[in-house]
Amino acid sequence: METLDIKKSASGAKPATPAAKPAETKSISGSEAVLEALLAEGVDVLFGYPGGAIMPIYDALYDYQDKLQHILVRHEQGGIHAAQGYARTSGKVGVVFATSGPGATNLVTGLADAMIDSTPLVAVTGQVFASLLGTDAFQETDVINITTPVTKWNYQVTDATEIPAILAKAFYIARTGRPGPVLIDITKNAQIQKFDYQGYTPCHHVRSYRPKPIIRKEYIEQAAKLINAAAKPFVLFGQGIILGSAEKEFKAFIEKAGLPAAATILGLSSLPTTHPLHVGMLGMHGNYAPNVLTNECDVLIAIGMRFDDRVTGRLDKYAKQAKVIHLDIDPAEIDKNVKAEVPVWGDCKETLPLLTALVEKKSHDEWLGKFRELEKKEVEQVIYPELNPTSEQLTMGEVLKSLNELTGGKAVIVTDVGQHQMVACRYATFTDTKSNVTSGGLGTMGFGLPAAIGAKYGAPDRTVVAIIGDGGIQMTIQELGTIMQFGAAVKILILNNQFLGMVRQWQQLFNDKRYSFVNITSPDYVAVAKGYHIEAARIDARADLKTALKTMLDHPGAYLLEVMVGKENNVFPMVPQGCSVSEIRLS
Amino acid sequence: MSKQEFTITVYTENQIGLLNRIAIMFSRRKINIESLNTSPSEVEGIHRFTIVINEFEDVVRKLCRQIEKQVEVLKAYFNTNDELIWQEMALYKVPTDEIAEKVKVERLLREYGARAVVIRKDYTVFETTGHREETDRLIKALEPFGLIEFVRSARVAIIKDSNGFHEKLKEFEASEPGEELIENEYLDKASEVFTM
Ligand SMILES: Cc1ncc(C[n+]2csc(CCOP(=O)(O)OP(=O)(O)O)c2C)c(N)n1
Numbered sequence: 001m002e003t004l005d006i007k008k009s010a011s012g013a014k015p016a017t018p019a020a021k022p023a024e025t026k027s028i029s030g031s032e033a034v035l036e037a038l039l040a041e042g043v044d045v046l047f048g049y050p051g052g053a054i055m056p057i058y059d060a061l062y063d064y065q066d067k068l069q070h071i072l073v074r075h076e077q078g079g080i081h082a083a084q085g086y087a088r089t090s091g092k093v094g095v096v097f098a099t100s101g102p103g104a105t106n107l108v109t110g111l112a113d114a115m116i117d118s119t120p121l122v123a124v125t126g127q128v129f130a131s132l133l134g135t136d137a138f139q140e141t142d143v144i145n146i147t148t149p150v151t152k153w154n155y156q157v158t159d160a161t162e163i164p165a166i167l168a169k170a171f172y173i174a175r176t177g178r179p180g181p182v183l184i185d186i187t188k189n190a191q192i193q194k195f196d197y198q199g200y201t202p203c204h205h206v207r208s209y210r211p212k213p214i215i216r217k218e219y220i221e222q223a224a225k226l227i228n229a230a231a232k233p234f235v236l237f238g239q240g241i242i243l244g245s246a247e248k249e250f251k252a253f254i255e256k257a258g259l260p261a262a263a264t265i266l267g268l269s270s271l272p273t274t275h276p277l278h279v280g281m282l283g284m285h286g287n288y289a290p291n292v293l294t295n296e297c298d299v300l301i302a303i304g305m306r307f308d309d310r311v312t313g314r315l316d317k318y319a320k321q322a323k324v325i326h327l328d329i330d331p332a333e334i335d336k337n338v339k340a341e342v343p344v345w346g347d348c349k350e351t352l353p354l355l356t357a358l359v360e361k362k363s364h365d366e367w368l369g370k371f372r373e374l375e376k377k378e379v380e381q382v383i384y385p386e387l388n389p390t391s392e393q394l395t396m397g398e399v400l401k402s403l404n405e406l407t408g409g410k411a412v413i414v415t416d417v418g419q420h421q422m423v424a425c426r427y428a429t430f431t432d433t434k435s436n437v438t439s440g441g442l443g444t445m446g447f448g449l450p451a452a453i454g455a456k457y458g459a460p461d462r463t464v465v466a467i468i469g470d471g472g473i474q475m476t477i478q479e480l481g482t483i484m485q486f487g488a489a490v491k492i493l494i495l496n497n498q499f500l501g502m503v504r505q506w507q508q509l510f511n512d513k514r515y516s517f518v519n520i521t522s523p524d525y526v527a528v529a530k531g532y533h534i535e536a537a538r539i540d541a542r543a544d545l546k547t548a549l550k551t552m553l554d555h556p557g558a559y560l561l562e563v564m565v566g567k568e569n570n571v572f573p574m575v576p577q578g579c580s581v582s583e584i585r586l587s
Numbered sequence: 588m589s590k591q592e593f594t595i596t597v598y599t600e601n602q603i604g605l606l607n608r609i610a611i612m613f614s615r616r617k618i619n620i621e622s623l624n625t626s627p628s629e630v631e632g633i634h635r636f637t638i639v640i641n642e643f644e645d646v647v648r649k650l651c652r653q654i655e656k657q658v659e660v661l662k663a664y665f666n667t668n669d670e671l672i673w674q675e676m677a678l679y680k681v682p683t684d685e686i687a688e689k690v691k692v693e694r695l696l697r698e699y700g701a702r703a704v705v706i707r708k709d710y711t712v713f714e715t716t717g718h719r720e721e722t723d724r725l726i727k728a729l730e731p732f733g734l735i736e737f738v739r740s741a742r743v744a745i746i747k748d749s750n751g752f753h754e755k756l757k758e759f760e761a762s763e764p765g766e767e768l769i770e771n772e773y774l775d776k777a778s779e780v781f782t783m
Contacts, residue, residue: 148608149615153658156604173658204763207601208661332652 019174025196030160030186031060033197034124035575037167040200042385043095044331045069045086045457047079051099053139054126056191058097064081064485070427071457071486074478076103076449081109081476084119085454089412089436089462090244093120093174094454099374100126101139104185105146109444111181117266118243118443120179122170130158130187143185152180160193164200171202177211179243199241205419213331213345220351223325224358225343226299227257231365232289234297235259236282236311239266239440240304240328240348247271249431250303250353256356258363260371262290264305266440269430279371284575288382288584291575294319295582296370304348305328307337308441317580327351336560381586382572387427393566394542396495402546403465405491406553411463412437413555416453416472419501424467424573435457449492453479456488463553465489470496470522480532483558491552492560494525498567505570529560540564592621593647593665594673594744598628598752606740608657609636612650618642622675629751633661639742647694661759666746673744677722678704679713679729680736689732699725710735713777734773 021500028036032055038046048070050058061070073079074100083094098107104125114121116452128137153173157166163186170182221495227233241250247270254271260279261271271278280287282294291313294300300322305311312318315337326333326340327348334343344351386397400423403411409429414437415421421438430436437455439447452466473494481488504518529536535555539548545563552561606625613620621639623719640647651663667779686692696702699748701715715725722739 144604145607147602149611154604206658207759208754209658210759330656332649333655336649 013441018336025198027194028197029056029060029191030157030163030193030195031057033160033163033187033195034167034191035060035064035068035173036197036200037164038095039064039166040202041093041171043068043093043103045126046095046097047071047082047086047152047454048097048363049073049076049079049099049103050097051101051103051126051139052323053105053128053188053273054097054186054191056188057126057186065149066210069457070484071453072099073450073453073516075476076106077109077446078453078476078479078482079418080121080123080451081113081444081447082454082479083121083123083237083456083480084114085414085437085451085456086458087114087119087432088276088451088455088458089455089464090458093122093150093171095110096121096123098123098125100128100143101141101183103139104143105141107183108147108150109442111147111183113154113439113442113444113447114181115150116240117439118179119180119181120174121181122167122174123181123183125183125185125548126154127185127187127189129189131189133158133187133257143183147183150181151183154171154183154185156187157190158187160190160195163199165203168201168203169206172206173209177209185424187504192317196394197273198492212329215344215351215354217242217354219342219344220354221358223301223344223457224355226323226325226342227259228360228362230299231295231364231561232293233259233299233301233364234293234322234468235261235301235303236264236305237261237267237270237303238264238305239270241270242265242433244304244329244347244349246347246352249274249349249356253352253356253359256361257359258361258365258368260302260368262287264308264311264440265425265438266436267305268425269435270433272431274431276346278366279368280375281425283308284313284577285426285571285573286311286362286575287375288378288425288573288586289371291573291581291584292374293371295321297582299323299325301325301327302338303339303352304329304368306333308528309337311456312337312583313575313583315580317582322431326353332461335366337396361512378573378586386423391566393569394540394545395569396423396497396562396565397427398542399493399495399545399549399563399565400424403547404429406546406549407463407465411465412455412459413437414438414448414464414466416466416468417443417474417502419444419571420469420495422502423495426571444471445472449476449490450482452477452490453482453488456490463489464489465493466496467493469501469521470494470498473525474520474522477528480529480534480560483534484532487557489557491555492529492558493552494560494562495565496522496525496562497569498522501569502571504568507571508568509576524563525560533557534560536560536562538562538564588643588645590641590643591642592639592668593638594668594671594742595638595651595654596664596666596746597638597654598661598663598755599634599636600661601634602633602659605634605657605659606636609617609638609654612653613638613640616646616650617767618646618650618740622741622758624743626743630753630756633752633756637672637742637744662752662755664749666744666745670747671744672747673718673742674716675719675740675741675742676716677725679715679725679734679738680710681713682728682733682735683711685732686729696730699728701725702709739749746777
């Protein structure tokens with residue numbers, strides 16, 4: 001009974017039957033219907049790993065190889081991170097296949113990561129025969145219930161006739177509104193079952209799902225009034241700009257009203273780093289000026305960001321003096337962490353132009369000057385020494401500086417999690433949008449390498465550099481095998497400090513240097529890479545840095561470069577946990 | 588402001604798994620569900636959850652937004668007790684001999700607004716419907732006569748101000764919502780939460 005109800009609502013108002021002549025139906029299997037759905041949704045590449053419960057789909061895939069490129073990863077976690085990387089650089093929905101049981105549970109980290117970072121994904125998992133559900137059958141796990149908290153939507157298909165409408169709904173939900181991961185679990189009998197296929201009808205509406213809240217003109221007016229009256233307005237921008245393809249609209253808005261703007265980690269690259277109004281990155285290891293001045297501005301305009309605790313620091317001391325305007329597509333974000341004076345609900349691609357039309361042309365030179373003044377302080381105390389070190393050992397910052405010089409800021413930078421991630425996000429320059437791929441909300445070590453593989457498939461014409469620590473690379477190093485087999489030309493830059501650096505930094509600062517299980521050892525990465533037939537090199541001297549990076553970038557295929565860096569370097573500035581953003585430390 | 592009893596009314600599609608999706612939103616925040624009822628609603632095919640929790644208003648408001656965000660949820664409302672007509676039903680099993688011997692059963696039933704559902708030689712089952720205090724009172728009254736079993740249902744509640752979901756559903760079924768559709772209603776009318 002339920003399945004019938006779902007089918008009715010799945011494809012929305014319009015039934016799947018064409019109006020004029022009766023559809024030419026043909027009998028296909030559920031598995032073929034899955035692949036037809038992918039083709040109809042414009043999927044060109046997907047990532048996956050086969051197994052018993054998804055074998056019928058893989059069998060069907062055998063005949064679709066010329067239309068669908070399937071990348072065989074080395075672990076399902078690698079598969080889903082690759083799909084995430086693909087989605088982040090292409091702006092399209094990433095697709096991953098996995099088998100039931102262990103295959104499906106290996107997806108969980110990636111689903112959680114995509115959920116918190118709003119990445120559009122469709123994961124298809126095989127499941128045991130419907131008749132075996134609940135019998136502890138071989139490789140049966142309750143994937144739907146395991147993944148419920150980490151998916152935007154999930155659904156178990158037990159009947160092949162549901163497949164076209166359910167997949168249409170899956171893609172629609174994944175990419176619209178605030179995007180997110182959708183998981184479709186398909187029992188083996190449904191994959192095998194033949195049915196009369198009526199063709200594929202994309203989904204445009206689900207009655208219980210409203211992807212975009214309705215824009216309320218009165219709030220736009222109120223917001224404009226506040227901005228026009230502000231003496232010290234300040235913009236915080238997040239990934240919403242990128243997800244909404246609103247880079248142009250955003251730039252026009254801040255330029256007209258002369259608003260200094262700072263990025264969240266996921267907002268990076270939506271505005272070119274060198275834009276005169278770009279005042280840096282927010283957050284725990286963000287820039288000094290935007291953190292300090294958050295507590296001095298009079299109007300705070302948050303766009304497509306969610307006031308994560310790594311951005312706000314201590315909430316009860318966060319921007320208390322400011323009136324907050326919050327633009328977001330997700331109504332549940334408004335007032336969640338920071339109370340908004342004016343909530344501007346809606347897609348920022350639509351709300352920003354409305355706001356731009358109402359704001360006065362202005363420049364806040366004096367106020368912008370304050371940012372530049374504080375920036376000078378950060379340059380003197382942190383940035384200059386990091387980029388021009390006098391120590392013998394290399395710093396992560398100078399590696400980024402050389403990389404910027406060689407790429408001109410045009411590369412896609414994919415990072416793993418840790419000190420190198422913070423340094424990369426602080427110092428990488430970006431000229432183009434969708435250039436910063438990192439695990440922001442979940443902080444998933446092991447994300448970097450597979451995400452970079454996916455990023456390369458999502459942006460095949462761009463240089464993709466994966467910056468990874470010596471800890472994180474060892475979490476998903478098996479994906480070198482995927483590169484070996486399928487040839488993604490990813491540049492892997494390991495910044496090796498011989499420590500789990502970020503944890504070591506905390507132990508140094510907050511646990512009296514009691515280094516508890518943070519000195520991690522490494523294999524010979526060059527030998528490992530060569531074992532996978534990937535070109536590689538290792539350097540530890542400043543003199544070799546530039547040429548080594550150039551060799552890496554110029555190499556036609558994948559390349560691994562290990563750079564030995566200072567063992568006990570710290571990332572600053574830092575807002576210690578539990579402190580206010582204005583208590584940010586420069587050392 | 589302190590914690591108080593709120594009743595959350597959620598209109599949803601009738602889908603397997605949705606109960607879990609909704610329940611984990613409470614458990615994730617370590618909020619205890621006092622009572623939960625699922626039933627059909629006034630609209631065919633639309634399900635209605637009635638959930639009672641003890642919380643701060645601010646928490647409940649945010650929670651409702653998160654619940655509403657779930658794909659299969661159409662709408663979530665929250666109300667205080669004075670905005671509701673609500674009832675719970677309870678069943679009581681007592682030994683027939685004892686109760687017949689010691690009490691004027693008819694008077695007892697009348698006094699507590701109860702009725703006998705089953706009368707057998709060995710036991711009798713009474714039923715009463717009302718607020719918590721009323722169903723509790725009958726427990727007290729029956730305890731001396733050897734109450735064998737007691738069970739109380741979840742709360743069901745009708746929202747005084749509501750015009751039902753028929754009209755609202757039409758707005759949801761339209762793929763392009765009209766001007767008259769007021770979403771985000773908590774925003775302006777925090778005090779008067781239920782506005783159709
Ligand atoms: C899967 C996972 N486990 C543990 C952590 C906690 N953690 C955060 S940063 C970090 C250290 C990372 O070390 P490394 O990869 O060497 O990078 P570095 O900080 O030295 O640049 C750890 C263990 C995490 N973020 N993710």
